[in-house]
Amino acid sequence: MNVRQTKKEIKWETEGENTRQFVIHKMPVLESISVLKTLLTRVLPLDLLSVLDESGNLAKGLAVIPKKDMSDEEFTEFTKRLLQNVYEKLPVGETAVIDEVGNYGVMDFEYNLTLALYLLMQVVLVNYKDFFIEILQKLGVQPESSEMPAKLIG
16 A cells, blocks of 8 residues: 655755754645645646546647736745745754744745745645656656656655
8 A cells, every 4th residue: 555645854954054854744635735726727837637638548739728827925825825834843843934824933944045945846746746646647758657756856
């Protein structure tokens, strides 16, 4: 039986800094579906689901659908939403990177673009890796027996 990952612990190492440890908890299913809807309808440039026909087989081609751009404010709220299940492991316990109301919860996160983008990518991987692997397998791009390349997963 294949057990799906519900959290992922990652280390963040840079030159001159101590190693920081983060924990990404998988979103509850209803929140995950809502975020996936936003990813598929507002963030990604292609309608990935349009390449499959009703039976789940590869359709004739990709459909590029016009999408309403997210405003800067909408995108900021969306990224905060993605980061609300990310915690840094500190001596006092796990501390939220972004709290429920959108405040920064850990030191030096507010100005660390590289760390923020890395954590956002990891959140998407933890929550949607299985979904996207299955889509790629249906498209014939990803072999049935393989996983995502380790380089992408981190």
